[in-house]
Amino acid sequence: MASPSRTVQRIHFEDFGGVEFERLVFAYHVRAGWNNLAWYGQTGSDQGRDIVGIDMFDASSPRRTVIQCVNRGALTRTKAEADMEAAVSAPTGRIDAIKFVSGGSISAKARDAVEASAMALSIEHLTIWSAVEFEENLRLRAEDLLRRFCAGEVFPDSGDDIRRLADDFAGLNDDEALRLMAPLFDRPAFRTPFHQESSLPAFLQAIEDTIGALNTGIWRTRDGDEIRRIPSLHHLRDPLTQGHVREAARQVDELRRVFIGGLRDGSIKPCSCGKSYCHTFMLNHGIDRKLDQLRMRALDAFRSAHPRFDIHVS
Structure with a gap:
């Protein structure tokens, strides 16, 4: 009924x-x-x-x-x-x-x-x-x-x-807390597919900001200024829900680790144009798919906690 x-x-x-x-x-x-x-x-x-x-x-x-x-x-x-x-x-x-x-x-x-x-x-x-x-x-x-x-x-x-x-945030239930967390993933760093030639303005900073906000509840600008307080994963009361969000944070951290590793080993390289303001990176075959997979895992984990979450890799 x-x-x-x-x-x-x-x-x-x-x-x-x-x-x-x-x-x-x-x-x-x-x-x-x-x-x-x-x-x-x-x-x-x-x-x-x-x-x-x-x-x-x-x-x-x-x-x-x-x-x-x-x-x-x-x-x-x-x-x-x-x-x-x-x-x-x-x-x-x-x-x-x-x-x-x-x-x-x-x-x-x-x-x-x-x-x-x-x-x-x-x-x-x-x-x-x-x-x-x-x-x-x-x-x-x-x-x-x-x-x-x-x-x-x-x-x-x-x-x-x-x-x-x-x-x-003492009066917030888990659904309300998750709704406030969701915009962390509604940004190009999580929605734009990787290609062998990709424009990645401030990608790493966006990933680090997301990890920090999920863990501390402090959402910062690219320059490190606090712009907003949101619930952290520690505010979540249901253990299963908190576990899903922890997994999303872990996958985002793995995404950060793989991206930094790619910069170090040369599988991700800045564009060779020599212009300091250029946001284009060249990605070796395979690492683009790995980065996409990690982002999808992070989004899927958050969606497991918050089924109404509708952000997907484009």
């Missing part, structure tokens, strides 16, 4: 207090990997800045961003303009972007008006999230925080305590 379908009702953030909403917004951005987050709203003197942080993940390059939380009343051009004027003239220095997170709906007319005001103030990067957009991102990256918020569990008062809460 088929199980009844469930309808997920949207969250009415506007039913909650403004401070609680700010706490949730702050906790979400901690979970999303933003750096140097400061919650000014808790001091009562935000000078047009509820939260300030550096967007390391959603932007193409790190941006110092002011995040304004709007949970009482609609986001109007007048309010947005006042907040943006205060933010750009605040004594804490230059900002690169402004982001509004609303607890309600935002009309197309209101968006257009706020965007026009941002352009007039020479603000190049503007993000506007309605309640629906905020909820979608919460369900993607921080469903446990959303559950806590909706269940009436009060978030801590201080930014440091909220940061510890968001980094703990």
Whole structure:
């Protein structure tokens, strides 16, 4: 007999207090990997800045961003303009972007008006999230925080305590943890087939980053900067599930070992064009297939833990 379908009702953030909403917004951005987050709203003197942080993940390059939380009343051009004027003239220095997170709906007319005001103030990067957009991102990256918020569990008062809460992942079940891990494998290093002549920009770095994130939960950029916290394999509760993810990590590590070995013994060689920026490598016959097999084993092992995982070698 088929199980009844469930309808997920949207969250009415506007039913909650403004401070609680700010706490949730702050906790979400901690979970999303933003750096140097400061919650000014808790001091009562935000000078047009509820939260300030550096967007390391959603932007193409790190941006110092002011995040304004709007949970009482609609986001109007007048309010947005006042907040943006205060933010750009605040004594804490230059900002690169402004982001509004609303607890309600935002009309197309209101968006257009706020965007026009941002352009007039020479603000190049503007993000506007309605309640629906905020909820979608919460369900993607921080469903446990959303559950806590909706269940009436009060978030801590201080930014440091909220940061510890968001980094703990204690409320995550294994399926949610695996969903946050899955993007580690959704990158060209795991999807692009090897050929005897292959373009491999930062391939080794991507592999090492994946191993590190699976084992520690710290996802880093190519330059080593932390961009996001995710659950590590040690957060997984089911021994069988954890075993599959450990096997995926072992296969990725073997992939790294074979690639480094190929560079050392000459079976993998940089292109002979002599250009330092060239990403092309020449692979001897056989090692390309071995590398592909190791990647497929890693993806299959992770899929054994997370059956909905749908990344494959192209």
